[in-house]
Amino acid sequence: MAGGLADFGPPSLGVSDLVLVEHDEPIAVVLLNRPEVLNALNEQVMADLVAALTELDDDEAVRCIVLGGSERAFAAGADIGEMAEASAMDMYHARRIDKWDAIRRIRTPIVAAVSGFCLGGGNELAMACDLIVASETAKFGQPETGLGIIPGAGGTQRLTRAIGKAKAMDVILTGRFLDAREAERAGLVARVVAREVWLEEAKRVAREIATKGPVAQRLAKESVNRAYDSTLEVGLDFERRSLYLAFASEDAREGLTAFVEKREPDFEGR
Ligand code: CO8
Numbered sequence: 001m002a003g004g005l006a007d008f009g010p011p012s013l014g015v016s017d018l019v020l021v022e023h024d025e026p027i028a029v030v031l032l033n034r035p036e037v038l039n040a041l042n043e044q045v046m047a048d049l050v051a052a053l054t055e056l057d058d059d060e061a062v063r064c065i066v067l068g069g070s071e072r073a074f075a076a077g078a079d080i081g082e083m084a085e086a087s088a089m090d091m092y093h094a095r096r097i098d099k100w101d102a103i104r105r106i107r108t109p110i111v112a113a114v115s116g117f118c119l120g121g122g123n124e125l126a127m128a129c130d131l132i133v134a135s136e137t138a139k140f141g142q143p144e145t146g147l148g149i150i151p152g153a154g155g156t157q158r159l160t161r162a163i164g165k166a167k168a169m170d171v172i173l174t175g176r177f178l179d180a181r182e183a184e185r186a187g188l189v190a191r192v193v194a195r196e197v198w199l200e201e202a203k204r205v206a207r208e209i210a211t212k213g214p215v216a217q218r219l220a221k222e223s224v225n226r227a228y229d230s231t232l233e234v235g236l237d238f239e240r241r242s243l244y245l246a247f248a249s250e251d252a253r254e255g256l257t258a259f260v261e262k263r264e265p266d267f268e269g270r
Contacts, residue, residue: 016048021056026063026210027203028056031070038076039069041121045079046099057106060269063210063217065106066202067129068113069122071195074138077120080147100153103128104225107218109209113202114138115195119177124153127162130221131190133205134180135198140188141177161228162188213251214269219243 022029030052032039039045049067056062069075083091091097103110103125112129119141126132126140134140142151142159150156151172160168163186171178183189193201209217219242226238246252250270258265 016052018045019048019052021052023062024203025061027066027206028059028062029066029068029199029203030056031068032075033070035070035072037079038073038117039122040077040079040081041075041125042079042082043094043096046096050099050102053103053106053110057108060214062108063214063269064206065108065110066113066199066206067110067125068199068202069115071115071135071137071198073117073122074112074114075119075122075125076117077122077143078153083149097153100124100128107221109206109217109221111202111206111209113199114140114189115198120144120151120155121153124151124155124158127154127158127188130224131205132183132188133191133193133198133202134183134189135195136180136192137195137198138180138183138189138192139177140171140180140183141175142172143175143177145173146175158228159188162186213246213249213255213265213267215249215251216246216255219246 018033020031020033030049032041032045032049034040034042034045053065053067056065100121110129112126112132114126114132115135116137117139118126119139120143123140123142142155144151144155151159156168156172159171163171167186170176178186178188180189180192184192191201191205223235223239223242226235230238251267254267255265
């Protein structure tokens with residue numbers, strides 16, 4: 001199947017069976033691999049995922065990361081069986097939700113490749129990435145209140161910022177799923193692609209991102225994110241300082257000179 005797991009070679013980094021990593025520089029592809037429970041995010045999956053992404057973030061040859069699941073599910077949420085056994089103090093002391101925050105701190109751009117179910121903590125994971133490329137089969141939801149809990153890894157905040165209060169209330173309070181097209185119209189999803197090529201298309205977007213100046217991409221990502229957690233004035237100030245920093249990079253010299261010399265830039269990420 002094009003774009004499916006069949007194209008995926010053995011992991012070339014790390015030792016996790018739960019999180020497969022493939023290097024295809026300048027991009028890397030990370031796939032959640034717990035298909036028997038629709039990639040439910042247990043403690044081990046999240047720990048392995050954070051470890052893999054952190055290692056890739058430190059690798060200068062990797063300029064964009066694709067994070068996906070299987071064709072049937074990106075992730076159907078946090079592991080319900082595990083949560084059913086845990087006390088509030090277990091959750092608090094294990095700092096489980098910190099793992100989602102750790103993903104937000106990765107500086108390399110991350111494209112979420114979403115096919116099938118993307119629910120609860122899975123949707124919160126996709127929203128912690130930088131943009132979502134969705135298969136036409138994707139289904140997004142925050143069904144936590146049906147379990148007597150609430151979205152706890154950013155769902156009430158990031159979904160509301162992405163799609164607005166009316167739709168976020170609808171999704172969170174009724175538990176209904178948004179299909180890919182509705183999610184795109186609402187602003188949750190960047191692109192919807194055909195089911196056969198969901199992973200290939202996400203890789204194509206990642207390769208496009210990887211052609212640009214790496215320092216600039218990281219600063220741009222940080223600046224866009226700043227729009228969500230600060231005032232306009234603070235965000236504009238952050239953007240301006242980031243531009244000066246980008247301007248001081250060797251990448252900026254290379255990019256500007258390459259344009260003047262009518263050639264392709266060769267960015268070093270410096
Ligand atoms: N956790 C554990 N196991 C799961 C999960 C999950 N989130 N989702 C599915 N599974 C398992 C099923 O139990 C089933 O296992 P088995 O074959 O052993 O019975 C297997 O995956 C396949 O699932 P289904 O047979 O149910 O497949 P269907 O196609 O009939 O249904 C659904 C698919 C609709 C996705 C259904 O499985 C479902 O409703 N899943 C639960 C979705 C959900 O409620 N997600 C939110 C979880 S709560 C959460 O994410 C809170 C995050 C808070 C922050 C993090 C704190 C740590």
